[in-house]
Amino acid sequence: xxxxxxxxxxxxxxxxxxxxxxxxxxxxxxxxxxxxxxxxxxxxxxxxxxxxxxxxxxxxxxxxxxxxxxxxxxxxxxxxxxxxxxxxxxxxxxxxxxxxxxxxxxxxxxxxxxxxxxxxxxxxxxxxxxxxxxxxxxxxxxxxxxxxxxxxxxxxxxxxxxxxxxxxxxxxxxxxxxxxxxxxxxxxxxxxxxxxxxxxxxxxxxxxxxxxxxxxxxxxxxxxxxxxxxxxxxxxxxxxxxxxxxxxxxxxxxxxxxxxxxxxxxxxxxxxxxxxxxxxxxxxxxxxxxxxxxxxxxxxxxx
Numbered sequence: 357x358x359x360x361x362x363x364x365x366x367x368x369x370x371x372x373x374x375x376x377x378x379x380x381x382x383x384x385x386x387x388x389x390x391x392x393x394x395x396x397x398x399x400x401x402x403x404x405x406x407x408x409x410x411x412x413x414x415x416x417x418x419x420x421x422x423x424x425x426x427x428x429x430x431x432x433x434x435x436x437x438x439x440x441x442x443x444x445x446x447x448x449x450x451x452x453x454x455x456x457x458x459x460x461x462x463x464x465x466x467x468x469x470x471x472x473x474x475x476x477x478x479x480x481x482x483x484x485x486x487x488x489x490x491x492x493x494x495x496x497x498x499x500x501x502x503x504x505x506x507x508x509x510x511x512x513x514x515x516x517x518x519x520x521x522x523x524x525x526x527x528x529x530x531x532x533x534x535x536x537x538x539x540x541x542x543x544x545x546x547x548x549x550x551x552x553x554x555x556x557x558x559x560x561x562x563x564x565x566x567x568x569x570x571x572x573x574x575x576x577x578x579x580x581x582x583x584x585x586x587x588x589x590x591x592x593x594x595x596x597x598x599x600x601x602x603x604x605x606x607x608x609x610x611x612x613x614x615x616x617x618x619x620x621x622x623x624x625x626x627x628x629x630x631x632x633x634x635x636x637x638x639x640x641x642x643x644x645x646x647x648x649x650x651x652x653x654x655x656x657x658x659x
Contacts, residue, residue: 362457364456365455378414390464396632406478408439409470412469470592498619504579508520511556516654521638537645539648
């Protein structure tokens, strides 16, 4: 069964089974998902338009097993931009989301989650973003995540001279992003993230841990730097997540973290479109570029 037709310039996307429930408990259909991504495209595309995409598809809804898909199938239309990404033993053709129609087409393929690289096409070995994943042991510790993110911001901005941006993950925690100038490789950037995480944990030993093993964290917030590696990906800003409630990985203004009422799951496909007409908390991010090398030098000088 086909439904409405989406037009983006000269491109037409015909929706199939738009009435299909992808989030059964929430009544969110595939058609709703398409409309959400079209609404978010203006904010989302400038942040991801030349980053390889990993698709997480839920063809049978979020109560069934997802499909993690990196390669763009041959049946995807020619107007969808692709990028060859090297991997061990070969390469993968990733989708590039550079137009609203691509987001609509992927949503029609039941691609609920859009994940992207930390590097851009043309310089895939050199990340232009550093990311910290602040991950609590459970949903009840979001206040601690907020506190950890604010302490991390102080380290990054006051001590290292960087500008940091924050978003909900659509899960339990927060992502803190730092734009870079793409002059250093992933190993250099990951080492910077590890060392900064170590300083954060030393400053807040009752709150933050850098232990990779969960059973060694003692119930603390995990400052995860492992996503800063070639081929790794993170939920894109404004990506829906395949979880009950249809939560969205939502860019925030730092002032929002001062709100004790802020929760990890309050931003959803139903509520985020209402934020899009207001100020953009990540405005200006694509224009900022910082040197990971200089930041590492400053970090080494901290007592």
